[in-house]
Amino acid sequence: MKTNASSLAALAAFVVVLACVPLVPGALDHYGAFYLFLVFVHIVLAQSWNLVAGYAGQISLAQHAFFGIGGYTTAIVATRLLSDETFYFNPFAMLAAGVVAALFAAAIGVPLLSKLAGDYFALGTLGFGEIVRVVLVKGGSFTGGSFGIAMSPAPFDTLAPHYWVGLGLAVAATAAVYAVSRSRLGLALMAVREDPMAAAASGVNVLRFKVLAFAIGAFFAGIAGSLYAFYVFAVSPVGFLNLNWTLYPILMCVMGGSGTVFGPVIGAFLMTAVFSAATLWLPAAHPILSGAMIIAVMLFMPNGILRVRVARSRRAPGGGWRPKRLLRGIEQPPGSVGVATRAPAGSWRGAQPGEEP
Amino acid sequence: MLEILSPRLVGELLVNGLLFGAMYGVAAIGLSLIFGTMRIIFLAQGAMIVLAGYCAYWAFALLGVDPYVTMIALLPVSLVVGAAIYQLLFRRAAAIEDKNTSLLIAVGLMFMLESLMSVAWTPDPRSITTTYTATSFDVGGMPVSITRSIAFVVALVATALVTLFLKRTLIGKAVRAVSENMTSSMLVGISPHRVNMVAFAVGIALAGVAGCTLASTYAIDPYFGFLFSLKALIALALGGLGNVGGALAGGLLLGVIESGSSFFIPGWGDAIGYLVFLLVLMFRPEGLFVRSVKKA
Numbered sequence: 324m325k326t327n328a329s330s331l332a333a334l335a336a337f338v339v340v341l342a343c344v345p346l347v348p349g350a351l352d353h354y355g356a357f358y359l360f361l362v363f364v365h366i367v368l369a370q371s372w373n374l375v376a377g378y379a380g381q382i383s384l385a386q387h388a389f390f391g392i393g394g395y396t397t398a399i400v401a402t403r404l405l406s407d408e409t410f411y412f413n414p415f416a417m418l419a420a421g422v423v424a425a426l427f428a429a430a431i432g433v434p435l436l437s438k439l440a441g442d443y444f445a446l447g448t449l450g451f452g453e454i455v456r457v458v459l460v461k462g463g464s465f466t467g468g469s470f471g472i473a474m475s476p477a478p479f480d481t482l483a484p485h486y487w488v489g490l491g492l493a494v495a496a497t498a499a500v501y502a503v504s505r506s507r508l509g510l511a512l513m514a515v516r517e518d519p520m521a522a523a524a525s526g527v528n529v530l531r532f533k534v535l536a537f538a539i540g541a542f543f544a545g546i547a548g549s550l551y552a553f554y555v556f557a558v559s560p561v562g563f564l565n566l567n568w569t570l571y572p573i574l575m576c577v578m579g580g581s582g583t584v585f586g587p588v589i590g591a592f593l594m595t596a597v598f599s600a601a602t603l604w605l606p607a608a609h610p611i612l613s614g615a616m617i618i619a620v621m622l623f624m625p626n627g628i629l630r631v632r633v634a635r636s637r638r639a640p641g642g643g644w645r646p647k648r649l650l651r652g653i654e655q656p657p658g659s660v661g662v663a664t665r666a667p668a669g670s671w672r673g674a675q676p677g678e679e680p
Numbered sequence: 681m682l683e684i685l686s687p688r689l690v691g692e693l694l695v696n697g698l699l700f701g702a703m704y705g706v707a708a709i710g711l712s713l714i715f716g717t718m719r720i721i722f723l724a725q726g727a728m729i730v731l732a733g734y735c736a737y738w739a740f741a742l743l744g745v746d747p748y749v750t751m752i753a754l755l756p757v758s759l760v761v762g763a764a765i766y767q768l769l770f771r772r773a774a775a776i777e778d779k780n781t782s783l784l785i786a787v788g789l790m791f792m793l794e795s796l797m798s799v800a801w802t803p804d805p806r807s808i809t810t811t812y813t814a815t816s817f818d819v820g821g822m823p824v825s826i827t828r829s830i831a832f833v834v835a836l837v838a839t840a841l842v843t844l845f846l847k848r849t850l851i852g853k854a855v856r857a858v859s860e861n862m863t864s865s866m867l868v869g870i871s872p873h874r875v876n877m878v879a880f881a882v883g884i885a886l887a888g889v890a891g892c893t894l895a896s897t898y899a900i901d902p903y904f905g906f907l908f909s910l911k912a913l914i915a916l917a918l919g920g921l922g923n924v925g926g927a928l929a930g931g932l933l934l935g936v937i938e939s940g941s942s943f944f945i946p947g948w949g950d951a952i953g954y955l956v957f958l959l960v961l962m963f964r965p966e967g968l969f970v971r972s973v974k975k976a
Contacts, residue, residue, distance in 0.1 A: 617788030
């Protein structure tokens with residue numbers, strides 16, 4: 324990623340332009356403003372997944388659960404603890420949403436991540452999401468059952484506050500991923516992603532870093548849930564515990580290039596445009612188009628837009644560009660002693676001897 | 681609580697669970713074959729099951745064809761469809777190291793199928809009501825539905841056939857070899873693409889079988905499939921990977937767990953199923969029914 328002053332300035336200018344959009348008269352009544360708001364929500368979510376899967380290499384299918392936990396936390400805090408006039412974008416409520424989601428992530432992350440890897444971790448997180456859904460539906464008056472919780476309507480008559488908060492969160496999430504990617508933490512996460520055994524051998528506490536990434540990712544997903552709850556001012560299992568809140572961000576990350584700082588941003592802009600266009604003009608066909616889009620992207624650019632570009636300009640090995648190998652079976656890194664010491668690719672849990680106490 | 685636990689009640693819960701679990705088992709065997717060779721979670725399996733269910737429904741509603749006749753007729757069709765799905769959608773992705781690609785293609789396919797069915801046939805739940813749907817027979821004083829029993833028998837037959845296929849035919853042995861070790865099987869001349877295609881074809885054929893039996897037993901709607909995929913995954917995890925009998929046993933066990941837990945704590949049946957799933961993943965990742973020592 325280029326990090327020189329000019330590209331930073333261009334980015335800052337882009338953010339400023341986005342921030343000025345609500346100042347244009349009439350702009351907020353246009354569908355475009357809503358589109359941008361959705362993009363911001365998706366950027367936060369996509370970056371949350373990017374951190375867990377793109378950097379730490381742990382495919383989480385539970386981001387919708389953290390999104391839902393964030394939304395529900397916001398609704399519960401807002402309806403129980405705060406007065407109706409002041410709760411909108413209350414920093415306390417939003418932080419609480421993130422923190423509660425992160426606590427949940429840490430609590431399930433320790434057992435799941437210490438025992439499961441690869442597909443098995445993905446399945447486990449999927450199971451966690453389903454448990455959260457059932458708990459929310461059966462939560463009685465505390466979670467409002469299958470109806471959910473209604474918050475009092477927003478005191479604002481424009482989208483502007485939502486828009487700005489969304490933009491701020493999207494920038495914050497992207498900045499956080501950037502900071503992580505430049506830090507020792509990011510280095511450790513990428514080492515864990517590339518080869519957990521080697522990372523452990525180099526003194527990286529694999530489990531701690533995996534859980535940390537999972538919790539930070541959940542924190543952002545929870546905040547995104549909080550923002551969205553403030554937008555729809557009602558939370559329900561159907562709206563918030565929807566697997567789309569996991570799948571769309573994954574699609575955006577993979578399309579833009581997961582494991583890069585700006586890939587998810589590009590992916591969020593593009594995919595939200597596709598989904599919005601489909602919603603506007605082909606409402607009935609929307610999910611059909613989304614499905615076709617997912618398949619097409621995966622078939623023709625499985626490495627993502629940013630990755631393709633990076634690869635073409637640099638051809639640097641290890642820079643995210645993975646040459647298509649014939650089949651996964653031969654993906655064992657050169658120098659590994661063969662199947663006997665290493666679980667076969669994709670076994671129920673990729674055995675990671677370095678991790679065992 | 682305990683005084684209502686009469687043998688009769690326990691028997692009914694068991695029988696109901698087993699009969700419904702058989703369908704989870706059939707779906708799980710399909711998933712197991714696909715996962716075994718390609719190492720991907722084919723989340724669209726449930727959507728394929730529902731699609732087959734709709735085929736059976738429309739064949740019955742419009743043409744009056746018995747769902748079990750449709751099931752036989754669908755077998756060759758679904759084999760071809762499965763092979764086509766592999767060749768068109770997964771062939772390229774199978775050669776890529778990153779398994780996200782295949783997972784997302786499956787998700788895309790699921791979205792497409794769900795909404796196509798929803799647009800074409802409305803999201804209303806549908807079920808096939810034949811002349812014998814409501815009939816049941818007595819087993820020790822308990823009424824047992826005939827369609828559920830047929831579903832159970834079909835599941836057993838399907839499991840037996842798939843086991844025979846894997847053990848007795850050359851290509852079946854190749855499927856098992858690839859599940860065991862892709863690299864070595866390529867070294868002895870097995871074409872991974874061919875094996876993947878066969879696994880997909882058989883997996884989708886099983887989805888066809890499960891769909892027809894499901895539609896004649898329960899009401900289906902276009903979005904039912906995802907839930908069914910998840911259930912099949914749980915059954916798969918319970919039974920252990922690459923173990924056809926285990927997948928069926930896992931499905932039966934899941935059915936019993938669900939029927940039991942939804943009786944004693946209504947509404948929590950799903951959560952308990954997933955909890956068992958998580959626990960099994962963590963503590964017995966090789967499955968509950970595997971006696972052998974670890975493979976690698």
